[in-house]
Amino acid sequence: MSRWNRVEVGVLATVMLAAVFIATAGRAQDAASGEAPQGSTYTDEAPFLAESAAAMESMMVGMDIKPTGDVDADFVAVMIPHHH
Numbered sequence: 001m002s003r004w005n006r007v008e009v010g011v012l013a014t015v016m017l018a019a020v021f022i023a024t025a026g027r028a029q030d031a032a033s034g035e036a037p038q039g040s041t042y043t044d045e046a047p048f049l050a051e052s053a054a055a056m057e058s059m060m061v062g063m064d065i066k067p068t069g070d071v072d073a074d075f076v077a078v079m080i081p082h083h084h
Contacts, residue, residue, distance in 0.1 A: 010075060021056045
């Protein structure tokens with residue numbers, strides 16, 4: 001990689017995924033309670049939001065690995081649950 005090394009890219013990707021998870025978590029919580037997301041009149045998206053949040057949470061748990069020091073192996077270890 002040019003300016004960015006693999007660890008920096010992995011950290012950036014993890015931060016971006018966490019931001020998406022945090023942004024959707026509130027909507028999924030509203031969906032689970034049966035309430036439409038704030039500012040939304042669509043209640044039919046509630047099941048999708050709940051399933052999406054559950055999938056994101058499962059992925060984030062799977063990506064939480066203890067680094068081994070081998071950046072290639074660590075990258076593969078976090079990408080498997082990410083793409084599963």
